[in-house]
Amino acid sequence: MLQFIAIALTFNNLNFHKSKYVSSANAVTGGFYSKVSNISEYLNLKKENEILAEENTQLKNLLEKNTSNLFLIDSTVVDSIKHLQTYTYTSAKIIKNDYAKAFNFLTINKGKNQGISKEMAVINSKGIIGITDNTSNNYTRVQSILNKNSKINARLKNDNYFGSLEWDGKDYNIVQLKDIPRQAPLKIGDTIETGGKSTIFPEGILIGTVLKFNQGNTADNKIDVKLFNDMSSLGYISVVKNLDKKEIQSIETTTNE
Numbered sequence: 001m002l003q004f005i006a007i008a009l010t011f012n013n014l015n016f017h018k019s020k021y022v023s024s025a026n027a028v029t030g031g032f033y034s035k036v037s038n039i040s041e042y043l044n045l046k047k048e049n050e051i052l053a054e055e056n057t058q059l060k061n062l063l064e065k066n067t068s069n070l071f072l073i074d075s076t077v078v079d080s081i082k083h084l085q086t087y088t089y090t091s092a093k094i095i096k097n098d099y100a101k102a103f104n105f106l107t108i109n110k111g112k113n114q115g116i117s118k119e120m121a122v123i124n125s126k127g128i129i130g131i132t133d134n135t136s137n138n139y140t141r142v143q144s145i146l147n148k149n150s151k152i153n154a155r156l157k158n159d160n161y162f163g164s165l166e167w168d169g170k171d172y173n174i175v176q177l178k179d180i181p182r183q184a185p186l187k188i189g190d191t192i193e194t195g196g197k198s199t200i201f202p203e204g205i206l207i208g209t210v211l212k213f214n215q216g217n218t219a220d221n222k223i224d225v226k227l228f229n230d231m232s233s234l235g236y237i238s239v240v241k242n243l244d245k246k247e248i249q250s251i252e253t254t255t256n257e
Contacts, residue, residue, distance in 0.1 A: 121240040127206035155195040
């Protein structure tokens, strides 16, 4: 007891000893609080990712709306009076992901109650993922681009040559671009993106890069495309709705009188 009292008096009366004690205590408690903070941040990652996904979706909608509200007439930018945005974006999370089968589907945690319907594009920041296939009130099945029934209009980014994006069912990192004209100037590393020739995917959504192609004018002009997305590791996505889809389809299906 006397020794404890002596030590206490020493620390309370000598500044040097007191400062050393405080510094040591701060180092211990600081390290403890830092570890607690890191654990807390890790446990909150899910919530933070949800917030970021919602913010990204809001920014996409705002950008689409602002872009669509401007026209270029005689090089003068004027406000649009009637034109509305063409696409809306809804954030969602993939809760089931198949990628090792021949006909792969994903499941997301949004459905009819959130405005999701059949044949809407599914993308993320790295590129395309698939097309909505079937919906319930709160969930949606998505046909993955890794599905042998999948056919998506795609093009070379720099030259605008179009083809059909398919999957041969072999490697989940590689899809095939077919029906590209033989005169298309191809080189390894060229970027492939959506062509915008359908009512599902917006124009210019990233897909991947040219990995391999047949040399010369072969009958089977097939290009292997390495996807930007790792299809085995997907999380938050955006579902894209084309607001002009019905009007476009109505015009395209009109029979000649």
